Amino acid sequence: MAWILPRSIKIITMKRIFLTCLVALSILGVDAQTKKGHKKTKHSHVSKESIAKAEFEKKQAERQQNIEEQRLELLSADSTRRENDRVADENFQKTQVMWKDSMAKMMDSTYSAKFKSMSSEREMWAKNERSRNEINKAAKLSDNQGRQVKNINHTYTEKAKLVKANMTMTDEQKKQELITLNTERMARIKAILGSAKAKKLMKERKEYNLKNGVDMEEGWIDEVEGYAKNS
Numbered sequence: 437m438a439w440i441l442p443r444s445i446k447i448i449t450m451k452r453i454f455l456t457c458l459v460a461l462s463i464l465g466v467d468a469q470t471k472k473g474h475k476k477t478k479h480s481h482v483s484k485e486s487i488a489k490a491e492f493e494k495k496q497a498e499r500q501q502n503i504e505e506q507r508l509e510l511l512s513a514d515s516t517r518r519e520n521d522r523v524a525d526e527n528f529q530k531t532q533v534m535w536k537d538s539m540a541k542m543m544d545s546t547y548s549a550k551f552k553s554m555s556s557e558r559e560m561w562a563k564n565e566r567s568r569n570e571i572n573k574a575a576k577l578s579d580n581q582g583r584q585v586k587n588i589n590h591t592y593t594e595k596a597k598l599v600k601a602n603m604t605m606t607d608e609q610k611k612q613e614l615i616t617l618n619t620e621r622m623a624r625i626k627a628i629l630g631s632a633k634a635k636k637l638m639k640e641r642k643e644y645n646l647k648n649g650v651d652m653e654e655g656w657i658d659e660v661e662g663y664a665k666n667s
Contacts, residue, residue, distance in 0.1 A: 574640040
């Protein structure tokens with residue numbers, strides 16, 4: 437009995453030690469598992485943050501890239517617009533210069549033609565004036581008589597031009613109207629010069645025209661006198 441008791445105590449003690457060790461191991465295992473779970477949870481949390489951060493940075497990069505692409509597109513469009521404006525402005529300036537040159541040439545041409553026409557008309561007027569003065573001088577008209585005769589001839593010459601330009605009159609009507617105008621013209625000249633000097637004037641005028649050519653402005657007078665001869 438004395439030997440068995442101590443052994444039982446020993447067994448009990450060993451069981452206690454075993455249980456203690458088992459409990460200790462269990463505690464250590466639980467603690468290790470807990471630490472491992474914490475570590476895993478922490479690692480998982482860090483991993484999610486990294487993924488979120490990477491995703492955010494990716495989106496930021498894409499956004500920045502889009503902004504840069506839009507900026508480059510705007511710069512390209514603005515550069516194209518500026519080039520188009522430059523070309524359009526250059527073409528406008530060229531067109532303006534060409535228009536100015538064309539207008540200058542046209543004005544020069546018009547002015548030149550007008551100047552030539554005026555010069556020709558002035559030259560013709562001067563020639564006619566000299567011829568009329570020579571006719572009046574040959575007919576021995578005074579300066580006053582010469583001026584009156586030229587005024588009368590000018591008045592009836594303008595009337596004769598209107599008759600010739602009248603499109604509503606027939607050729608026969610124009611002929612009769614010109615004869616009437618010339619009759620009136622000669623009547624006024626005879627009233628100033630008298631019949632003898634008026635005839636002398638007509639004679640000198642015909643002789644002068646035969647030598648130097650007909651006065652184109654007063655050519656209607658010779659035309660009317662030709663009607664009288666033909667009739």
